[in-house]
Amino acid sequence: MSEIVIAPINFSNPELIEKILSELKKYLPYKINLQPLQIDLNFAYSIERGQYYSTKIIQHLLPFSENINGKFLALLEVDLFIPVFTYVFGEAQLNGKVSIVSLTRLHEEFYSGISDEKLLIERSVKEILHELGHNFGLIHCKDWDCVMHSSLGIEEVDIKGIDYCSNCKRMIRL
Amino acid sequence: MEKKHRILVVDDEEIVRQSLLAWFKEDGYEVDTAENADAALRLFEKGKYSLILLDIKMPGMSGMDLLVKLKEYDPDAIIILITAYASVSSAVKALKSGAYDYITKPIDPDELSHIVEKALYQKNLENENVKLKESIDEISKPDNLIGESHQMKEIYSLINTVAQTDTTVLILGESGTGKELVAKAIHLNSKRKYFPLVTVNCGALPESLLESELFGHEKGAFTGAHYRRKGKFEMANGGTIFLDEIGTISNKVQVELLRVIETKQFTRVGGSETISSDFRVIAATNENLDELVKEGVFREDLYYRLNVFTIHIPPLRERIEDIPLLANYFLKKFTTSMNKKITGISDEAMSFMLKYRWPGNVRELENAIERAVVVCRTDKIQLEDLPFRISNNSLYSEVEDKSLSEVEKRHIALVLKENNWNISKSADDLKIDRVTLYNKIKKYGLRKPE
Ligand SMILES: [Zn+2]
Ligand SMILES: [Zn+2]
Numbered sequence: 318m319s320e321i322v323i324a325p326i327n328f329s330n331p332e333l334i335e336k337i338l339s340e341l342k343k344y345l346p347y348k349i350n351l352q353p354l355q356i357d358l359n360f361a362y363s364i365e366r367g368q369y370y371s372t373k374i375i376q377h378l379l380p381f382s383e384n385i386n387g388k389f390l391a392l393l394e395v396d397l398f399i400p401v402f403t404y405v406f407g408e409a410q411l412n413g414k415v416s417i418v419s420l421t422r423l424h425e426e427f428y429s430g431i432s433d434e435k436l437l438i439e440r441s442v443k444e445i446l447h448e449l450g451h452n453f454g455l456i457h458c459k460d461w462d463c464v465m466h467s468s469l470g471i472e473e474v475d476i477k478g479i480d481y482c483s484n485c486k487r488m489i490r491l
Numbered sequence: 492m493e494k495k496h497r498i499l500v501v502d503d504e505e506i507v508r509q510s511l512l513a514w515f516k517e518d519g520y521e522v523d524t525a526e527n528a529d530a531a532l533r534l535f536e537k538g539k540y541s542l543i544l545l546d547i548k549m550p551g552m553s554g555m556d557l558l559v560k561l562k563e564y565d566p567d568a569i570i571i572l573i574t575a576y577a578s579v580s581s582a583v584k585a586l587k588s589g590a591y592d593y594i595t596k597p598i599d600p601d602e603l604s605h606i607v608e609k610a611l612y613q614k615n616l617e618n619e620n621v622k623l624k625e626s627i628d629e630i631s632k633p634d635n636l637i638g639e640s641h642q643m644k645e646i647y648s649l650i651n652t653v654a655q656t657d658t659t660v661l662i663l664g665e666s667g668t669g670k671e672l673v674a675k676a677i678h679l680n681s682k683r684k685y686f687p688l689v690t691v692n693c694g695a696l697p698e699s700l701l702e703s704e705l706f707g708h709e710k711g712a713f714t715g716a717h718y719r720r721k722g723k724f725e726m727a728n729g730g731t732i733f734l735d736e737i738g739t740i741s742n743k744v745q746v747e748l749l750r751v752i753e754t755k756q757f758t759r760v761g762g763s764e765t766i767s768s769d770f771r772v773i774a775a776t777n778e779n780l781d782e783l784v785k786e787g788v789f790r791e792d793l794y795y796r797l798n799v800f801t802i803h804i805p806p807l808r809e810r811i812e813d814i815p816l817l818a819n820y821f822l823k824k825f826t827t828s829m830n831k832k833i834t835g836i837s838d839e840a841m842s843f844m845l846k847y848r849w850p851g852n853v854r855e856l857e858n859a860i861e862r863a864v865v866v867c868r869t870d871k872i873q874l875e876d877l878p879f880r881i882s883n884n885s886l887y888s889e890v891e892d893k894s895l896s897e898v899e900k901r902h903i904a905l906v907l908k909e910n911n912w913n914i915s916k917s918a919d920d921l922k923i924d925r926v927t928l929y930n931k932i933k934k935y936g937l938r939k940p941e
Pocket of ligand 1: 447451457467468517
């Protein structure tokens with residue numbers, strides 16, 4: 318395990334990515350590399366739902382992770398779903414290489430109409446660490462202070478902690 | 492260690508099975524899937540499932556018939572139905588045949604997890620009821636709650652006592668003393684520990700936002716409220732709500748708070764539906780609530796409602812024996828996270844820290860050590876590594892009130908502490924006689940800590 322590649326896909330705001338990355342570095346002792354991508358996501362779009370099919374995007378991204386000795390996490394600005402669910406913040410291959418996180422529902426604007434960049438960065442870091450945790454093989458953690466606690470609504474993202482708890486850290490030798 | 496729950500997903504759609512399988516695996520469950528009733532029955536006979544998710548509309552034997560059959564095999568089986576909006580009425584019928592609950596497709600992940608956890612929690616409770624009631628000797632503490640002083644030991648014992656009740660707790664202490672850690676310890680040692688501890692910093696938000704934060708809001712309640720949003724009281728259902736900086740809230744919110752604490756019911760901002768939530772309240776403040784009540788700023792009725800059981804956390808300067816413990820804990824924490832090789836704290840730096848007043852308490856100590864670890868270039872923290880305002884200045888640099896009497900008071904308190912309140916020795920050090928010292932102790936209201 319030597320690197321984590323963060324791939325913003327069709328991302329409009331590079332400064333935001335920089336801020337997220339510098340925050341992220343505080344919690345991960347790995348080399349983090351940035352690899353912005355332009356990908357046509359039409360294949361994953363569902364017209365009736367107006368959302369993008371998250372699992373399909375993961376499958377599409379698998380080739381990009383092949384030459385990476387580590388994990389590959391894509392950041393998206395489109396709203397994601399898995400067919401049986403109304404929406405997801407992200408998805409990861411449990412014990413695998415690839416995961417994705419959508420920022421759409423992490424914007425405070427989405428809920429209250431008030432934008433809050435600090436909160437957005439904090440939420441993004443939490444969800445990135447969470448999905449990477451699944452890539453590392455972690456399952457959801459009972460500790461509400463742990464970033465691996467499952468967060469199903471944005472309120473739960475805010476309640477849970479930003480770092481892995483000592484138990485989860487031990488499991489992934491962090 | 493809890494044993495893993497096994498879940499059976501029965502649905503004819505491959506995509507639903509795969510999605511739910513992945514979903515529950517992330518939750519740490521063991522999952523089997525079946526695509527029709529026959530396959531489900533075969534698995535059911537072999538395996539012991541804590542919970543079955545069952546699609547009500549399937550070709551062949553219907554979900555409804557399968558439900559009846561499963562209930563014949565095992566009347567205790569928890570079965571949750573998956574249904575399309577169109578078949579809600581049949582789902583309701585199924586509830587009468589013993590289904591636990593139903594969810595409609597597409598499934599709100601929040602709702603699914605809530606129903607599953609609630610069902611399994613109840614099942615667990617039935618199994619572990621006796622075990623849960625046993626008292627906990629060794630309390631579990633959040634990592635940062637540290638101290639072996641008699642004051643801290645007293646606090647651990649208070650935590651232990653009150654955790655097992657549902658009593659409202661008021662935590663008092665200067666800022667930085669770790670009030671939120673005590674709240675967390677109470678929560679962790681209570682029967683509510685599997686549910687969230689929700690923290691609201693009442694001081695950080697203006698009145699209008701605080702209301703929507705606490706009670707939630709309906710879609711369209713105000714400009715920009717595009718979505719319905721749950722409030723913290725709703726989020727705390729089953730768990731604990733920690734209201735920090737309670738002394739800062741407006742009279743209007745005080746009234747609302749009192750009502751919510753008493754009725755456990757509220758409505759979202761802009762809504763009319765009454766929502767019930769089962770929460771425990773822990774409040775904290777660094778202000779003198781007694782005073783605020785006298786001044787009429789804080790409602791007396793709310794004060795009595797909150798002040799059922801009080802835990803007072805002493806400032807760090809009143810438990811100096813905890814300073815080395817805390818300093819070394821933070822040193823380890825930061826050297827690990829910054830990957831630096833620092834083995835200890837120099838005697839000079841430590842003796843300084845023991846004398847320092849720590850107006851910002853444990854939090855200030857933590858920040859000081861973090862800063863020291865960043866700048867330290869040797870294998871031990873040196874005095875000059877400590878932040879400027881500690882090392883460069885006199886002990887009194889933090890005193891806002893620069894009057895001579897304030898400085899005198901602090902100096903006398905410090906000398907008394909150094910001498911363990913030995914009056915003769917202190918008078919000696921201060922180069923005054925014992926009567927004068929007694930008079931000054933009285934004048935400044937200094938008291939020997941028990
Ligand atoms: Zn997860
Ligand atoms: Zn954890």
